[in-house]
Amino acid sequence: MKDLSKVNNPYGDDKVIDACSIFGMMDTAGRRFPGKDIVRAIANMHIRGNGLGGGFAVYGLYPQYADQYAFHIMYLSREGKSEVEAFIKQRFRLLHAEEVPTQPTPAIVNPPLVWRYFLEVEPQQCDGQSQDNYVVDRVMEVNTKIEDAFVFSSGKDMAVFKGVGYPEEIAEYFRLEQYEGYLWTAHGRFPTNTPGWWGGAHPFNILDWTVVHNGEISSYGINRRYLEQFGYHCAMHTDTEVIAYAIDLLMRRHSLPIEIVAKILAPSFWSAIERRPPAEQELLRTLRQVYGSLLLNGPFTIIIAHHGEMIGFTDRIRLRPLTVGVKGPVLYLSSEESAIRLVCPDLDRAWIPTGGEPIVGSLERPLVPQEVEVAGGGNIRC
Amino acid sequence: MKTYLPPKFIVERDPERCIQCQVCVNQCAFDTHYYDAEDDEVRSRPDSCVGCHRCVLFCPTQALTIRRNPLDYRENYNWRPEVIEDIIKQAETGGVLLTGMGNDKGYRIYWDHLVLNASQVTNPSIDPLREPMELATYLGRKPDRVEIDRDYPGLKTELAPQVRIEVPVMFAAMSYGAVSINVHESLARAATEAGTLWNTGEGGLHPKLYEYGNNTIVQVASGRFGVHPKYLDVSRVVEIKIGQGAKPGIGGHLPGEKVSAEVSMTRMIPTGTDALSPAPQHDIYSIEDLAQLVYALKEATNYTKPISVKIAAVHNSAAIASGMVRAGADIIVLDGLRGATGAAPKIIRDNVGIPIEMALASVDTRLRQEGIRNQASVVISGGIRNSGDVAKAIALGADAVYIGTAALIALGCTLCQQCHTGKCAWGICTTDLALTKRLNPDIGARRLANLLRSWSLELKDILGGMGINALESLRGNRLHLRGVGLNETELEILGVRMAGS
Numbered sequence: 115m116k117d118l119s120k121v122n123n124p125y126g127d128d129k130v131i132d133a134c135s136i137f138g139m140m141d142t143a144g145r146r147f148p149g150k151d152i153v154r155a156i157a158n159m160h161i162r163g164n165g166l167g168g169g170f171a172v173y174g175l176y177p178q179y180a181d182q183y184a185f186h187i188m189y190l191s192r193e194g195k196s197e198v199e200a201f202i203k204q205r206f207r208l209l210h211a212e213e214v215p216t217q218p219t220p221a222i223v224n225p226p227l228v229w230r231y232f233l234e235v236e237p238q239q240c241d242g243q244s245q246d247n248y249v250v251d252r253v254m255e256v257n258t259k260i261e262d263a264f265v266f267s268s269g270k271d272m273a274v275f276k277g278v279g280y281p282e283e284i285a286e287y288f289r290l291e292q293y294e295g296y297l298w299t300a301h302g303r304f305p306t307n308t309p310g311w312w313g314g315a316h317p318f319n320i321l322d323w324t325v326v327h328n329g330e331i332s333s334y335g336i337n338r339r340y341l342e343q344f345g346y347h348c349a350m351h352t353d354t355e356v357i358a359y360a361i362d363l364l365m366r367r368h369s370l371p372i373e374i375v376a377k378i379l380a381p382s383f384w385s386a387i388e389r390r391p392p393a394e395q396e397l398l399r400t401l402r403q404v405y406g407s408l409l410l411n412g413p414f415t416i417i418i419a420h421h422g423e424m425i426g427f428t429d430r431i432r433l434r435p436l437t438v439g440v441k442g443p444v445l446y447l448s449s450e451e452s453a454i455r456l457v458c459p460d461l462d463r464a465w466i467p468t469g470g471e472p473i474v475g476s477l478e479r480p481l482v483p484q485e486v487e488v489a490g491g492g493n494i495r496c
Numbered sequence: 497m498k499t500y501l502p503p504k505f506i507v508e509r510d511p512e513r514c515i516q517c518q519v520c521v522n523q524c525a526f527d528t529h530y531y532d533a534e535d536d537e538v539r540s541r542p543d544s545c546v547g548c549h550r551c552v553l554f555c556p557t558q559a560l561t562i563r564r565n566p567l568d569y570r571e572n573y574n575w576r577p578e579v580i581e582d583i584i585k586q587a588e589t590g591g592v593l594l595t596g597m598g599n600d601k602g603y604r605i606y607w608d609h610l611v612l613n614a615s616q617v618t619n620p621s622i623d624p625l626r627e628p629m630e631l632a633t634y635l636g637r638k639p640d641r642v643e644i645d646r647d648y649p650g651l652k653t654e655l656a657p658q659v660r661i662e663v664p665v666m667f668a669a670m671s672y673g674a675v676s677i678n679v680h681e682s683l684a685r686a687a688t689e690a691g692t693l694w695n696t697g698e699g700g701l702h703p704k705l706y707e708y709g710n711n712t713i714v715q716v717a718s719g720r721f722g723v724h725p726k727y728l729d730v731s732r733v734v735e736i737k738i739g740q741g742a743k744p745g746i747g748g749h750l751p752g753e754k755v756s757a758e759v760s761m762t763r764m765i766p767t768g769t770d771a772l773s774p775a776p777q778h779d780i781y782s783i784e785d786l787a788q789l790v791y792a793l794k795e796a797t798n799y800t801k802p803i804s805v806k807i808a809a810v811h812n813s814a815a816i817a818s819g820m821v822r823a824g825a826d827i828i829v830l831d832g833l834r835g836a837t838g839a840a841p842k843i844i845r846d847n848v849g850i851p852i853e854m855a856l857a858s859v860d861t862r863l864r865q866e867g868i869r870n871q872a873s874v875v876i877s878g879g880i881r882n883s884g885d886v887a888k889a890i891a892l893g894a895d896a897v898y899i900g901t902a903a904l905i906a907l908g909c910t911l912c913q914q915c916h917t918g919k920c921a922w923g924i925c926t927t928d929l930a931l932t933k934r935l936n937p938d939i940g941a942r943r944l945a946n947l948l949r950s951w952s953l954e955l956k957d958i959l960g961g962m963g964i965n966a967l968e969s970l971r972g973n974r975l976h977l978r979g980v981g982l983n984e985t986e987l988e989i990l991g992v993r994m995a996g997s
Binding site (some may be wrong): 126128129131133306329330332333334335336339340342343344368369370373374383384385393394396397398400401402403404405406407409411412413430431433 | 615618619620622627628630632634638639641642643644649650651653655658867869870962963964965966968969970971972973974975976993997
């Protein structure tokens with residue numbers, strides 16, 4: 115078995131420590147738009163990264179293959195590629211395979227080969243297991259057992275493009291201007307204890323879930339030990355990996371909605387819980403009692419996305435920044451307000467949510483302009 | 497028989513300062529000081545001094561100094577003075593040597609080889625004077641997951657009984673009869689004020705303390721002393737005592753002299769009779785028997801209280817603890833090598849059991865490997881000295897700790913190890929009415945509550961320094977610990993990395 119911590123955490127520290135810029139934008143009306151704006155926005159926060167990691171997630175990307183699992187796989191050698199392709203042919207029905215188009219970019223040196231595969235799972239292949247669980251297991255197999263290969267993303271109608279470089283350089287390299295999606299997230303990375311490895315850049319993905327994250331989780335040790343009890347092996351030693359697994363456990367396996375998940379990862383203080391109505395108190399108290407080991411303590415802001423939904427929130431005392439902007443049906447989440455203003459100068463609204471408060475953009479509940487009364491009479495549209 | 501036992505201490509009285517007031521004579525419970533009326537002079541018999549320093553503290557003119565008798569035998573690492581004297585005592589009595597308090601030998605104290613982490617640059621430390629810092633802990637069985645309905649809040653999961661403590665430090669089991677009623681009252685009131693729990697030990701609960709029941713853990717031990725429906729009903733938690741760190745595998749023996757009228761009423765035994773706790777619980781010869789007692793107590797309390805099971809930390813603690821959780825224990829208590837006692841055979845106290853740090857680490861690891869760590873809270877005891885030890889215990893995986901010796905020190909104990917004599921000059925480990933009066937429960941409760949407050953404040957500082965603002969984020973978070981001066985096997989068992997790595 116290959117040791118991912120060797121590539122992602124070469125010094126064997128407790129975990130990879132990094133800080134970042136993050137940006138997300140979603141058209142809650144479901145209209146697809148190109149990546150031009152998000153590249154400009156994340157580039158505007160250039161100084162929050164150090165060129166050792168940048169990446170993007172795009173949803174609504176492959177309408178022609180909307181029902182197939184789109185695997186984006188990175189290869190460091192021809193052997194890795196042939197081994198993975200043999201594995202794929204054995205475990206999936208392959209509809210289409212191609213190299214992910216790139217262009218020479220001066221800043222990107224020694225890039226790995228990246229291919230994409232559109233795959234289906236035959237019922238007899240997953241043997242009673244749900245297709246999603248089957249795919250998760252296969253991704254883990256490639257990532258932990260096959261040398262020189264790593265799955266960037268494995269969801270339907272979406273993909274992750276990432277690598278070592280500033281995010282705008284990664285965007286140029288992968289020619290993101292040619293793609294469209296209704297939801298984009300982006301990440302610029304500032305790791306302090308890894309020389310940078312393409313697989314370690316954000317967004318972190320499993321199925322159609324992606325996480326971009328800015329922070330350092332001081333509770334990492336217990337979060338990881340808790341998840342180990344449920345069979346999650348944190349091979350990469352990153353906070354982001356812990357968050358992704360926590361979300362997978364809570365949302366997919368324990369069927370909890372995202373608002374509840376936010377209350378587990380960034381719970382209210384006990385004293386605040388006591389001020390809630392009795393039934394809500396009981397819920398919030400029970401969540402902390404049962405899932406206390408998943409409380410993400412320490413500074414973080416995360417943007418989680420999956421099909422139809424984008425969620426952002428900070429730790430409960432907001433030790434890392436998050437600004438929200440709204441323009442019509444478009445929701446922006448960003449480390450800095452300036453990045454939002456750059457791509458949308460005439461926002462309807464912009465605000466900083468309180469610590470732990472989840473901001474949710476959803477196709478099911480598109481944003482609609484609201485009339486708000488202001489002092490001195492009259493209404494404004496926001 | 498002429499004793500060959502030399503005095504342990506030298507009593508020095510400064511004649512310039514002594515005013516012959518006889519306070520020392522009255523304070524000493526071991527008759528070290530006496531008044532010679534003929535000479536109008538206070539004198540001492542150093543051979544009976546136990547070094548409790550009661551007289552030193554209470555002498556109004558600071559005329560007294562107690563020093564260790566150097567006992568300069570020819571140096572010998574094997575035949576140390578203590579070894580020699582134990583043999584002398586046995587040669588003169590032919591009996592089992594008894595002692596009090598915890599193991600005082602030089603076994604490695606692992607707390608002193610573990611250091612804590614703090615935040616620098618990459619994440620901020622949190623100032624507990626300016627930001628909320630949460631120490632609240634819920635003890636009790638937790639399910640694997642929470643289920644909810646679609647409509648908020650819509651909680652479907654019903655939890656087993658949970659007990660909230662405001663600070664993860666509770667008072668360890670010390671039985672009435674061993675300690676005085678004033679000690680019990682001090683503990684009960686301090687626990688109530690601090691929002692934590694105290695433990696009755698195995699000697700029952702005096703009816704005048706029923707009012708503190710909400711903060712009381714009642715014990716059911718092998719002697720079943722004082723166990724009746726009301727006793728169970730008033731409590732918050734019921735604890736089955738299997739063993740004790742100071743004397744694993746050994747029962748209890750409260751001498752008849754200590755069984756006063758009040759003790760007799762509380763323990764439900766005749767006045768003046770020895771209270772003998774059998775070594776095992778005679779209805780528990782195996783794990784399935786434990787399950788029966790656990791569920792008998794759950795039935796008796798109508799599933800309203802967590803049931804705790806306490807064992808001494810021994811070689812197979814991890815496997816035993818796993819069995820206890822599977823037998824239905826909601827809380828498991830591990831009492832380590834340095835756990836104290838009111839009376840135990842010295843040879844047992846000093847040689848049986850394992851360090852609590854090792855037991856805790858291996859139990860927490862095992863329960864996680866088996867995926868049942870959430871099914872019981874883990875409480876440890878035995879030698880916890882300060883909030884640093886508490887923080888390290890939490891990081892190793894404990895939900896909370898018990899303190900016994902530290903609490904008694906707060907009440908005046910100086911660890912003279914004479915608990916088994918029933919003559920405690922500080923009025924702690926005695927039922928002699930004249931001596932028990934020395935501990936005023938108003939003051940005792942204040943001193944104990946102050947101690948808990950100090951430790952809470954320090955724990956908040958420790959957490960804040962790590963950039964953590966809730967205790968549950970430190971619990972089991974061994975990445976916040978590093979080892980110093982430990983070998984690879986020790987580090988592996990503790991699940992801790994070496995400092996610098």
